[in-house]
Amino acid sequence: xxxxxxxxxxxxxxxxxxxxxxxxxxxxxxxxxxxxxxxxxxxxxxxxxxxxxxxxxxxxxxxxxxxxxxxxxxxxxxxxxxxxxxxxxxxxxxxxxxxxxxxxxxxxxxxxxxxxxxxxxxxxxxxxxxxxxxxxxxxxxxxxxxxxxxxxxxxxxxxxxxxxxxxxxxxxxxxxxxxxxxxxxxxxxxxxxxxxxxxxxxxxxxxxxxxxxxxxxxxxxxxxxxxxxxxxxxxxxxxxxxxxxxxxxxxxxxxxxxxxxxxxxxxxxxxxxxxxxxxxxxxxxxxxxxxxxxxxx
Ligand SMILES: [Zn+2]
Numbered sequence: 001x002x003x004x005x006x007x008x009x010x011x012x013x014x015x016x017x018x019x020x021x022x023x024x025x026x027x028x029x030x031x032x033x034x035x036x037x038x039x040x041x042x043x044x045x046x047x048x049x050x051x052x053x054x055x056x057x058x059x060x061x062x063x064x065x066x067x068x069x070x071x072x073x074x075x076x077x078x079x080x081x082x083x084x085x086x087x088x089x090x091x092x093x094x095x096x097x098x099x100x101x102x103x104x105x106x107x108x109x110x111x112x113x114x115x116x117x118x119x120x121x122x123x124x125x126x127x128x129x130x131x132x133x134x135x136x137x138x139x140x141x142x143x144x145x146x147x148x149x150x151x152x153x154x155x156x157x158x159x160x161x162x163x164x165x166x167x168x169x170x171x172x173x174x175x176x177x178x179x180x181x182x183x184x185x186x187x188x189x190x191x192x193x194x195x196x197x198x199x200x201x202x203x204x205x206x207x208x209x210x211x212x213x214x215x216x217x218x219x220x221x222x223x224x225x226x227x228x229x230x231x232x233x234x235x236x237x238x239x240x241x242x243x244x245x246x247x248x249x250x251x252x253x254x255x256x257x258x259x260x261x262x263x264x265x266x267x268x269x270x271x272x273x274x275x276x277x278x279x280x281x282x283x284x285x286x287x288x289x290x291x292x293x294x295x296x297x
Pocket of ligand 1: 128
């Protein structure tokens with residue numbers, strides 16, 4: 001009798017174990033920006049908690065997290081890095097090497113190197129410069145797919161039993177990213193000569209992938225440019241007669257108005273380094289693509 005009770009108790013424990021194990025097996029993943037968080041969460045589904053702990057109002061490329069926040073990275077199972085010299089703080093903080101994944105290392109040889117550019121500041125991080133390696137790798141959606149693939153592989157190494165799930169989710173994400181890629185290619189086809197101005201030097205990979213004719217200024221969406229900056233734009237437009245400026249965020253109404261006076265219209269192509277207030281990576285990128293359609297129609 002006693003034996004039977006013990007057996008039943010053991011069975012009960014065994015039956016409840018899979019649930020418990022699934023909870024405990026949940027991967028803890030930290031990323032250095034929102035695109036990587038989005039990719040990782042899509043691939044992991046319910047099998048990971050994916051955290052990007054950035055404050056949301058600072059560019060994650062130049063952000064310096066506090067010690068309490070870096071502790072979260074140090075304790076996670078996977079630390080997803082963007083590579084391309086993004087988030088330089090990762091070189092200054094010691095983190096377990098075996099958990100770090102440089103998602104763009106596979107195309108390191110194709111990084112774009114920016115040679116000139118003034119130092120400037122945005123946000124509370126102080127001054128920075130865009131000289132060095134261009135880092136907005138994911139705006140070339142074929143590169144975004146490569147980064148997502150690296151993330152999927154890293155998860156499979158950590159949880160081999162979930163390989164099929166991760167693969168299935170990756171394939172769905174890949175289809176979405178390639179969908180954006182195809183849309184942009186068809187929008188710009190035969191019109192890649194069209195001169196455009198971009199508000200900040202973050203569109204290098206985007207420009208290369210889709211063969212666009214871009215010139216960059218160093219403006220901020222939420223700041224009205226100085227007179228010197230307007231004069232400089234006028235000079236640029238003489239040689240590069242753009243009728244559109246592409247902004248990384250919603251531009252200040254005064255900037256939009258003054259540009260319109262110069263026959264330059266504004267659209268937003270948001271790189272979404274931070275989580276959007278509404279929607280997700282995919283819906284923001286789809287909106288970007290729709291905006292681009294107005295430029296090339
Ligand atoms: Zn900048």
